[in-house]
Amino acid sequence: MSIRQPSSTAELSVRQKTNINSLWGKTVNQSIRKTSILLLCAVVSWATFSLIYFTTIIERRSLAVASSSNLRLPAPRDPFKAPQGHESMIVGITTHTKTVEEESDDMSSDGQSLNSLEPITSTDDSEEDPKEDSITQSSSGDDEQEDVPEGHIESNDAADEHENESQSSLQNIHENIEQVEDLVMNAAQHADENEKPFAIEKSVLSDSVQQAEETCDLLPLNGGRYFWRNRQRLVDLDKTQICGPKILIIGAKRCGTTTIADILLRHPRMRFNSCDLKNTMGGCIVGWFQGALKQGKIFDGDDFTHVRRRMSNGWLDEFGKRLPSTDGITTLTFDKSPSYMDISFFPEVVEYAKAHLPNAKIVATLCNPAERLYSEFHSLLADPYEGYKQLYWDNGVEPPTDFGAFVQLFHNEQICSEKEGFCDTNRKQYLKQGDFLHNLRPWYDTYGKDNVLVVNMDDEPSKIVKKLLHHVGEDLLPESEYPWADVAEPSTTNVNPTYEGRVSSYQYFDDQMKWLEHYYSTQNEELAMFLDEDWPRKWNCRINGDCGRFSW
């Protein structure tokens, strides 16, 4: 085959150009192809990453959803100075409003955000908690029901079934995530030692648990536990029990329970939280568990709380998973839940606690009950979601916005005669928490006098610390190991030796304080006799005409 020669210089130049163009075209094509491949790789990587990321997010959200079929009041909060508020729990078409103490948790001071546990809607709560007579008919409930077309109202059974289904699919998602995590962990294990993103500390948690059996009350731990700390996955799946809290700080709410917890934690033998907040890079489920470890609230409801009942493997297990490992001798842990002293609301709390932690040391902090109420009301006001108003709205009552109106509603004759249920609930919710003797008696009866310490929060701080350590036991919390210098510095311990925080405001509510003092005076007197101490009588200062620092 003959090759045709170019017929002219012009044709030659055109052909050369064409050759150059086709060469150029080839090069461009190759570059495009390479770029496309690179782009494709990037898209695939991005898609894979997104899939894992969103699946994780969905799984976490779904876990929260699983425990509540109707979420209300999305309430991101600062866990470390979180306002004290209320949560509304829709029970069928009834509305249940109760202060939730974990919201008021303000023990720590670093600033991670808290996606707090949402209130639970439970279709069977009303049956499981018949005792909670604060469950009141929602005025809006009927309207809501009318608006929903027939057949759209899920029956309790259907709702349960639906929830079971969603829980099992969530379980699947959870298992998938675990598998992905394990793959990553395996890959990480085989990677270069220096570049390993995660390390596994296998069984670091169980070191002391074997010997703990005889030295502490063990809580069940079905399925072992794991959590993340400093990008390390701490695993102990074989463990079936864990040393429970040795100390229960039971309240009274707004009487310095956080201060007592803070004082305790300063002892080098005290442990508090597996998910060390300051070092956590993620992995600890932020939110309820962080709060929970400060306020376990494990014993204040059925199985054990109205909030956590829905968790697939039970709240006690979830709680146990995040308890620090202690042996009950050289290391101890505690649970601070002011709801434990709210016997009117949680009548079975003592029984539950005794069943699981028969050898716990009980600590109650007490302060002037009228002042306590004042403090509680102001912590309610600080809740940006104003959850406390629900109780009033549900009963067609104008929510109080100052302490005067708040106290008035406990004894407003007209409202109380027209809305008897409301006044009972309102008193039970707030007023009765100050009936200290009534709330302490079951603890004394169940645990015995020697195992219950009542702390007068007006005492001098170092005296409080000594009593506290002595109560738990010199062998467990030796005084010699306590950092006494810390107590001398009020700002570090939260203990204010000249605590008069609320006093200056009382002058504006003298009538209400007098009413409260009268309400509490008999209880205070009985408490003084019961404890064989004089200080509870000082809370009756307006009646006794001996108010000292209150004499404005």
Ligand SMILES: Nc1ncnc2c1ncn2[C@@H]1O[C@H](COP(=O)(O)OS(=O)(=O)O)[C@@H](OP(=O)(O)O)[C@H]1O
């Ligand atoms: N030593 C002492 N004596 C009396 N009161 C004290 C003491 N230390 C702290 N406080 C005050 O206690 C209030 C917080 O109480 P709690 O930590 O128990 O609150 S909570 O139940 O955990 O929400 C909170 O009250 P308010 O100042 O009214 O907010 C603290 O100031």
